[in-house]
């Protein structure tokens with residue numbers, strides 16, 4: 001084995017998932033030399049199949065992957081259908097305000113991640129990124145002051161050293177190197193769930209125009225996702241309390257069937273379906289301990305994006321959004337520093353501030369979403385009420401968003417955070433009622449509710465920028481002294497007159 005193989009790049013990205021490949025493409029587009037080291041050979045399996053429109057029409061448009069995604073034949077997702085809240089019947093949250101205003105960008109895709117992630121990785125290659133698969137990163141070169149590069153093993157077992165101005169950790173929830181930025185991974189108590197999931201052929205579909213929607217169904221022990229990945233293939237997962245992990249520790253097949261039996265809606269949708277038992281989709285999988293955030297997102301020479309940094313919860317499809325959005329923010333910071341237009345501290349403070357803000361926005365939205373469901377006899381749903389029981393969680397939430405503009409997260413203590421969350425979940429529940437009463441003809445009440453409007457704000461801004469470029473108009477900083485995106489969206493600039 002050789003140990004003297006040494007190369008130099010501007011940026012080395014660890015992991016070629018949606019976060020890593022998006023960042024790599026956006027940095028290579030500014031002419032920098034970028035290397036992706038990916039331990040697997042693509043296509044490889046990953047969970048996280050339901051997307052949001054801003055990923056598809058915003059960030060993937062900017063990175064150049066949008067046209068290939070459009071050609072891939074993914075199922076069109078117009079929104080989500082939920083058996084959730086006080087209403088006994090499923091209701092729908094569409095991405096367009098009304099059928100009449102449904103535009104060419106008010107949809108997302110349900111994706112088989114084996115195909116989606118490969119399209120994004122191939123796009124990075126086309127943008128000039130050097131992509132090396134079956135190359136696990138084994139260590140970080142850190143001289144104490146800054147991170148200088150990584151070591152990795154190639155497919156033949158040879159060891160290599162790569163030095164770079166920046167190392168990007170995009171290696172997901174299994175990251176072994178995130179600790180190098182310092183800080184700790186803080187696990188959430190509130191979202192402390194376990195997911196058991198698999199694939200079915202022949203499941204039912206919602207009536208048109210919602211047949212491509214994700215269906216989320218609450219039941220006493222938790223909730224199910226039901227994601228149509230083709231006309232016949234469906235991804236089905238149950239989310240239950242961490243304390244109920246024993247329920248899924250025996251034979252997972254029996255466990256999943258028992259959970260399906262507890263949920264009449266999913267049972268009905270799967271009544272004529274058979275579980276896939278061969279190939280990549282043939283295995284039932286379990287994921288736990290997936291809700292966390294790192295207390296630091298960067299240090300000189302290294303930055304965390306995507307699941308390496310944080311993840312909230314599978315409900316409402318925020319994972320790939322946060323991964324690709326953080327990739328965009330970090331790419332702007334790296335591009336600005338490499339071009340010498342912004343100093344490192346300012347560029348990465350901007351990255352961390354915006355990333356934490358978006359994470360906080362989704363965190364609050366998803367807590368309100370869980371709080372909104374009513375089932376007084378269920379342990380799962382009682383634990384999801386924003387009450388005194390979640391005091392520690394609310395204190396962590398305050399810490400998480402501390403320093404982020406006061407009007408957005410004006411939280412003094414756990415009591416004020418609980419009050420605000422209760423108000424927001426009640427407002428959200430009222431908005432759902434209004435939409436249901438109006439026979440879902442208009443989504444306006446939902447889009448006007450605080451948690452939804454905040455959750456959609458950044459995504460739609462990026463979508464507008466990707467579509468209109470300079471015509472999108474000037475942005476405003478999100479904190480005093482902060483930066484704004486350039487017209488092409490690829491780096492940071494000082495605001496006009498700032």
Ligand code: FAD
Nearest residue numbers: 015017018019039048050136137171172306307314319320
């Ligand atoms: P990943 O997609 O995990 O990619 C990381 C890559 O790094 C992998 O390819 C891995 O092989 C590689 N890697 C790891 N270690 C090394 C190493 N040492 N060297 C080199 N390469 C390495 N999100 C959604 O948007 N919609 C959903 O419906 C959804 N459902 C979910 C359901 C569950 C139960 C869970 C747990 C998550 C769900 N998510 C969902 C979240 C989604 O899976 C992640 O947020 C998303 O995959 C993160 O992308 P990433 O690029 O950060 O990491």
